[in-house]
Amino acid sequence: GNSVTQMEGPVTLSEEAFLTINCTYTATGYPSLFWYVQYPGEGLQLLLKATKADDKGSNKGFEATYRKETTSFHLEKGSVQVSDSAVYFCALSEASGNTPLVFGKGTRLSVIA
Amino acid sequence: KAGVTQTPRYLIKTRGQQVTLSCSPISGHRSVSWYQQTPGQGLQFLFEYFSETQRNKGNFPGRFSGRQFSNSRSEMNVSTLELGDSALYLCASRPIAGAYNEQFFGPGTRLTVL
Numbered sequence A: 001g002n003s004v005t006q007m008e009g010p011v012t013l014s015e016e017a018f019l020t021i022n023c024t025y026t027a028t029g030y031p032s033l034f035w036y037v038q039y040p041g042e043g044l045q046l047l048l049k050a051t052k053a054d055d056k057g058s059n060k061g062f063e064a065t066y067r068k069e070t071t072s073f074h075l076e077k078g079s080v081q082v083s084d085s086a087v088y089f090c091a092l093s094e095a096s097g098n099t100p101l102v103f104g105k106g107t108r109l110s111v112i113a
Numbered sequence B: 001k002a003g004v005t006q007t008p009r010y011l012i013k014t015r016g017q018q019v020t021l022s023c024s025p026i027s028g029h030r031s032v033s034w035y036q037q038t039p040g041q042g043l044q045f046l047f048e049y050f051s052e053t054q055r056n057k058g059n060f061p062g063r064f065s066g067r068q069f070s071n072s073r074s075e076m077n078v079s080t081l082e083l084g085d086s087a088l089y090l091c092a093s094r095p096i097a098g099a100y101n102e103q104f105f106g107p108g109t110r111l112t113v114l
Helices: none
Strands: A003-006 A011-014 A019-021 A023-026 A032-038 A044-050 A056-059 A062-065 A075-077 A086-093 A107-112 B005-007 B010-013 B019-024 B031-038 B042-050 B053-057 B064-068 B074-078 B087-094 B109-113
Touching: A003 A086, A011 A019, A019 A107, A023 A032, A023 A086, A032 A062, A044 A062, B005 B087, B010 B019, B019 B087, B019 B109, B031 B074, B042 B064, B042 B074
Parallel strands: A011 A107, B010 B109
Antiparallel strands: A003 A023, A019 A075, A032 A044, A032 A086, A044 A056, A056 A062, A062 A075, A086 A107, B005 B019, B019 B074, B031 B042, B031 B087, B042 B053, B064 B074, B087 B109
16 A cells, blocks of 8 residues: 655754755555645644656745655755744655545654754 | 634543534535544544545544535544544545645644543
């Protein structure tokens, strides 16, 4: 079945540091890939997505590139801020859209000033 | 446009009781999905409803059930509560089913079973 593996953290960084959160997936065909973010006490918000190989999703300074050859979708940000402290989830959905989202376990990021 | 709303936000129940959680999707959205979030198991899919019909179901026991009304509002019910049912229950909506349709999540209902 489909699955997502991401580094579980927690990850602690100083403000303005570079962020990478690794995500790899197992799926048949060509799934759509997503990064969601969950701030304390809130639900999930879609951060970015990519729907085909070599697509780059980007939003709020975060980027991730859909790498079919390595089945990866790593999240990166060049300079993190304290306000980026949250839990980040990598997820996939089959291209047909007929299956639910499959999530990784989540990575807690803490950014200190 | 109002977001996905879930009620109640917090709930405390005792073992053996039953509970009903409610979700109102974004106006115009016809698909509603439910997820359970726990520290140990992470986010797990419960079920999805579209136009009042269950489209998909996750691997949960029959104590977990749901339904969707004609206005797309959805409820989920858990009967005979167990301690392990303590979790954050998240509802998500999207216009129709399809991978390109972003799922919009509500803030969740925090259920504590004592």
